[in-house]
Amino acid sequence: MSGGRDMGGDAREDGAGEGAPSAPGSSGASGGADSGAGVGAGTEGAAGAGGNGAAGAGVAAGAGVPAAGVAAGPTADTVTVEARPEVRSLAELEQRAAAGRNGAVYGQDSLITCDRLVRIFTADGVEVQALQGLDLLVGKGELMALVGASGSGKSTLLNILAGLDVPTAGAASVGGYDLLAMDAAARLRYRREVVGFVWQQTARNLLPYLTAAQNVVLPMQLAGRSGLRAKRQRSARAGELLDMLGVGYCRDRRPGQMSGGEQQRAAIAVALANNPSVILADEPTGELDSATGEQVFASFRTANEELGTTVVVVTHDHAVSGAVQRTVAIRDGRTASEVVRRTEVDEHGQESVVAREYATVDRAGRLQIPRDYTEALDIRSRVLLELEPDHIGVWPDRPEE
Numbered sequence: 107m108s109g110g111r112d113m114g115g116d117a118r119e120d121g122a123g124e125g126a127p128s129a130p131g132s133s134g135a136s137g138g139a140d141s142g143a144g145v146g147a148g149t150e151g152a153a154g155a156g157g158n159g160a161a162g163a164g165v166a167a168g169a170g171v172p173a174a175g176v177a178a179g180p181t182a183d184t185v186t187v188e189a190r191p192e193v194r195s196l197a198e199l200e201q202r203a204a205a206g207r208n209g210a211v212y213g214q215d216s217l218i219t220c221d222r223l224v225r226i227f228t229a230d231g232v233e234v235q236a237l238q239g240l241d242l243l244v245g246k247g248e249l250m251a252l253v254g255a256s257g258s259g260k261s262t263l264l265n266i267l268a269g270l271d272v273p274t275a276g277a278a279s280v281g282g283y284d285l286l287a288m289d290a291a292a293r294l295r296y297r298r299e300v301v302g303f304v305w306q307q308t309a310r311n312l313l314p315y316l317t318a319a320q321n322v323v324l325p326m327q328l329a330g331r332s333g334l335r336a337k338r339q340r341s342a343r344a345g346e347l348l349d350m351l352g353v354g355y356c357r358d359r360r361p362g363q364m365s366g367g368e369q370q371r372a373a374i375a376v377a378l379a380n381n382p383s384v385i386l387a388d389e390p391t392g393e394l395d396s397a398t399g400e401q402v403f404a405s406f407r408t409a410n411e412e413l414g415t416t417v418v419v420v421t422h423d424h425a426v427s428g429a430v431q432r433t434v435a436i437r438d439g440r441t442a443s444e445v446v447r448r449t450e451v452d453e454h455g456q457e458s459v460v461a462r463e464y465a466t467v468d469r470a471g472r473l474q475i476p477r478d479y480t481e482a483l484d485i486r487s488r489v490l491l492e493l494e495p496d497h498i499g500v501w502p503d504r505p506e507e
């Protein structure tokens with residue numbers, strides 16, 4: 107992981123600045139002791155910064171062409187800070203356009219790519235913009251969470267990724283499937299073979315008149331071949347999946363004979379039945395007590411670690427959002443910030459998990475400054491930007507003293 111905006115050593119697990127305000131500038135990551143809301147882009151991600159004479163020039167955002175541009179790199183996690191050079195000639199313009207065309211395609215190495223995704227609902231003549239140009243990349247094998255306030259667009263996004271809903275505009279792909287261009291047959295294949303889904307309501311995940319094993323076999327039957335050998339293989343796979351998730355003893359029980367946690371773990375086995383690339387889960391621990399929720403989350407982790415399945419969980423559960431490698435916060439239909447956790451080993455060999463919060467820079471170069479930061483420094487409509495060799499300073503727009 108390179109670049110990104112280190113918003114403080116202690117990440118706020120609720121993400122998106124939606125939790126309790128934290129003191130801005132406490133990270134010590136920005137330049138200058140009196141820098142206020144200085145934004146310290148990590149030095150790794152600042153390649154190319156300060157490459158021309160524009161560095162260090164104070165610029166009032168919104169007042170003409172800024173001298174310093176912040177542009178998203180090839181992935182949402184890679185932030186390239188570049189000074190915007192003056193255009194000198196037509197030849198240079200052409201050269202830059204060609205470089206753009208030949209550059210890395212956004213999300214080309216990701217399993218899930220959402221590019222400026224828009225979803226507008228119309229109800230009773232009123233338009234609701236549930237997704238407002240959302241960018242998101244998820245790598246193969248990731249275990250990540252989506253968080254955000256109620257109504258921020260999480261379920262809308264998950265339904266699109268599940269192939270249950272179609273975006274109004276933008277682009278979205280999962281495992282090479284273009285979610286806007288699939289015909290009915292491709293959509294069915296996608297939902298059977300590429301994604302698995304776990305809902306919050308336990309009753310929605312399992313058919314009540316089938317045993318746990320029969321529930322796991324069902325998607326394989328729908329997708330698979332007939333014949334005795336295939337039947338035995340399906341049954342064996344159902345048993346293996348239930349065993350792997352710690353609910354093998356429930357294989358002959360119907361949902362009504364299982365606890366909520368057991369049902370959710372069996373539901374994960376159902377979602378895994380056809381060996382999907384990704385499992386999407388919407389509040390899978392929402393109806394469970396914390397101890398049971400932890401067991402269910404452990405099953406997602408097992409699926410991720412043992413089978414390499416990518417897992418995307420929408421959650422309000424802090425135990426879940428705090429335990430994944432990456433937590434992306436959605437605010438007002440856009441990705442706003444993310445917390446990335448890494449295990450670091452100190453000089454005594456002691457391991458600890460270090461969480462850092464990053465602000466998202468979207469494809470147009472827009473950066474959302476968390477509300478508690480802007481409020482703390484009374485930042486309103488504009489800020490001063492200063493491009494330094496290894497970071498960008500963001501300054502409140504105060505009248506000259």
Ligand SMILES: Nc1ncnc2c1ncn2[C@@H]1O[C@H](COP(=O)(O)OP(=O)(O)OP(=O)(O)O)[C@@H](O)[C@H]1O
Pocket residue numbers: 227228229234235236254255256257258259260261262263
């Ligand atoms: N089918 C629909 N018709 C009209 N508006 C909708 C529809 N589905 C969602 N919305 C609206 O879109 C916005 C985003 O809703 P969404 O369910 O995605 O939010 P959410 O972040 O999942 O919220 P929660 O955490 O409460 O589940 C909300 O304003 C919601 O009212």
